[in-house]
Amino acid sequence: MNSVPFPRRALLRACAVSVLAAVAGLPFAAQAEDVLRVSAIPDEAPTELQRKFAPLGAYLEAETGMKVSFVPVTDYAAVVEALATRKIDLAWFGGFTFVQAKIRTNGTAVPLVQRVEDSKFTSKFITASDSIHSLADLKGKTFAFGAPSSTSGHLMPRYFLSLESLNPDKDFKNVAFSGAHDATVAFVQAGKVDAGVLNASVWDKLVEQKKVDTSKVRVFATTPPYFDYNWTVRGDLDPKIQAKITQAFLKLDPANPAHKEIMALQRASKFIPTKAENYKGIEAAAHAAGLLK
Structure with missing residues (x-):
């Protein structure tokens, strides 16, 4: 009987296990763990x-x-x-x-x-505009959230805005989604939007790393805490x-x-x-x- 070289034997064993896993309806990775x-x-x-x-x-x-x-x-x-x-x-x-x-x-x-x-997490509302000092000042302005499914960059800020009787889709001039917290800061700093919101932790990190010009961009409101x-x-x-x-x-x-x-x-x-x-x-x-x- 012809012998199978070791590398090939190992490959055949791996393929056999993979096939068995597929038959069971489970990915190979889940079988091996x-x-x-x-x-x-x-x-x-x-x-x-x-x-x-x-x-x-x-x-x-x-x-x-x-x-x-x-x-x-x-x-x-x-x-x-x-x-x-x-x-x-x-x-x-x-x-x-x-x-x-x-x-x-x-x-x-x-x-x-x-x-x-x-x-006890929070979100920070930021702006580089001299005309924005409170959430009420956001009416008629352009605004950036983070990602649509972001808790601190969209959901909770939107929820707290609603408690202030503000509906971004109706009360803001335009709403954009930057996709990420650091991108929101970049949007605001570059003047692409009048204001934005991001999580407090990323804001603090960007300030510490001097990746945001705090002589231009400032926090004007902070949400209540949440999980x-x-x-x-x-x-x-x-x-x-x-x-x-x-x-x-x-x-x-x-x-x-x-x-x-x-x-x-x-x-x-x-x-x-x-x-x-x-x-x-x-x-x-x-x-x-x-x-x-």
């Missing part, structure tokens, strides 16, 4: 997301014993769909995208942890892996030199457990704003 596939809503430039994730990914590899792979996506909806179709295992969601994922997965998506900062970002897993991920991921995040400590860079890039002082119930307010706001049917 030796790679943790992670993604994040693209609320900043792709290069920035990769930079922020690199040390965290290495840390999660060490803590879980799994290879960690970052899966970039083009928009917010793609992250929700990737988790729902089991193409990724772990996702960095905003509050609204978590609500969308919960609905899309029939309630099986599991939010594991959030930063302490996410339990926002979290790390969510697909509900059928092995509970032991879920526990390892949770414990890895809860162990992170900025006072630990080995964790300092991770926490700084994540703009976190501490990670804490979270639960789906925390996002009921976000879901109610989305219904009130007409963004969920």
